[in-house]
Amino acid sequence: MDLYRDNILDHYQNPRNWGSLTGSAVKVSHNNPSCGDSITVSLKLDSGKIADIKFTGNGCAISMASASMLTEYIMGKSVTDALVVKREDVEKLLGTKLTLARLKCALLPLETIRQALVESAKTRLPKPS
Numbered sequence: 001m002d003l004y005r006d007n008i009l010d011h012y013q014n015p016r017n018w019g020s021l022t023g024s025a026v027k028v029s030h031n032n033p034s035c036g037d038s039i040t041v042s043l044k045l046d047s048g049k050i051a052d053i054k055f056t057g058n059g060c061a062i063s064m065a066s067a068s069m070l071t072e073y074i075m076g077k078s079v080t081d082a083l084v085v086k087r088e089d090v091e092k093l094l095g096t097k098l099t100l101a102r103l104k105c106a107l108l109p110l111e112t113i114r115q116a117l118v119e120s121a122k123t124r125l126p127k128p129s
């Protein structure tokens with residue numbers, strides 16, 4: 001099938017940044033009932049930048065490959081830069097245009113990462129002055 005390009009299969013079979021972070025990491029889980037994909041992202045910020053990000057999950061090749069590529073893509077970025085990553089960037093990473101059904105799969109990791117970013121920013125305690 002044309003949709004499953006080598007790059008997608010590679011990330012699906014050998015996901016980058018697989019696992020979960022401990023300690024002060026923020027963890028967010030989302031799922032996509034229409035396909036059965038689920039993903040948990042854990043994220044650690046340091047000075048407003050993504051110091052570390054990992055994910056685990058279960059789902060179709062598109063959802064897992066998208067998560068793997070996105071975690072690689074935003075590692076080290078500032079929260080501001082990571083929050084502007086959008087659908088077009090995901091399509092570019094995957095190297096394919098997505099049908100409506102597949103779009104939900106591909107964007108699930110992005111939504112999960114976004115929420116983790118927002119939660120991380122929220123839970124960061126104000127520094128004593």
Ligand code: ZN
Pocket residue numbers: 032035036037059060061062063104105
């Ligand atoms: Zn899916």
